[in-house]
Amino acid sequence: MKGIDGLDSDDFDPSESVEVAGVQRQTDLFLARKRPHIDDTGRKIFKCTIIEIKRPSVSLNVKHLRQLDDYAAIISKHPAYSSESIHFDLILVGRKISSEDIEIPSRLNSHRGKGHPGLVSDDGKVKRYVLNWYTLLDDLELAQQYLLEKLQIKRDSFEAESKDTLLDALQAESV
Numbered sequence: 001m002k003g004i005d006g007l008d009s010d011d012f013d014p015s016e017s018v019e020v021a022g023v024q025r026q027t028d029l030f031l032a033r034k035r036p037h038i039d040d041t042g043r044k045i046f047k048c049t050i051i052e053i054k055r056p057s058v059s060l061n062v063k064h065l066r067q068l069d070d071y072a073a074i075i076s077k078h079p080a081y082s083s084e085s086i087h088f089d090l091i092l093v094g095r096k097i098s099s100e101d102i103e104i105p106s107r108l109n110s111h112r113g114k115g116h117p118g119l120v121s122d123d124g125k126v127k128r129y130v131l132n133w134y135t136l137l138d139d140l141e142l143a144q145q146y147l148l149e150k151l152q153i154k155r156d157s158f159e160a161e162s163k164d165t166l167l168d169a170l171q172a173e174s175v
Contacts, residue, residue: 049089059098068092068128091129093136104130
């Protein structure tokens with residue numbers, strides 16, 4: 001996307017000093033995945049998740065929020081978007097939201113009651129989120145807590161077994 005690699009002074013909080021020349025040599029990390037999912041109505045869909053991760057020195061602001069809007073516009077023009085079975089989550093992740101920004105907090109407040117932390121836009125097929133790392137990691141831990149507890153119980157049941165017995169059992173299962 002045009003201008004995606006550029007950094008401006010408005011990418012940073014005025015209260016923080018950042019050596020811009022060193023920051024410009026680093027690239028943002030862009031992650032994406034597509035997986036089967038059940039939507040809110042119980043229908044099977046493909047959920048495509050695109051995650052834009054900003055470097056720690058960048059405070060999230062309306063410029064970065066517009067990136068999500070631009071991604072949504074690009075996706076909506078793609079032929080695959082016409083499928084009713086494909087939905088998108090666009091997630092912007094950073095260390096913090098700029099104290100100077102008013103658009104992100106405004107959008108977060110307008111979607112607060114929808115039960116999706118970080119939701120800033122939802123048009124039915126595309127949901128956009130802005131999250132800081134603390135919220136993202138806490139939500140992940142909460143969502144996976146049941147699984148982690150079950151794995152711990154399973155692990156505890158194996159502690160009395162010898163390493164050789166466990167290896168033999170695993171090898172017998174894979175055959």
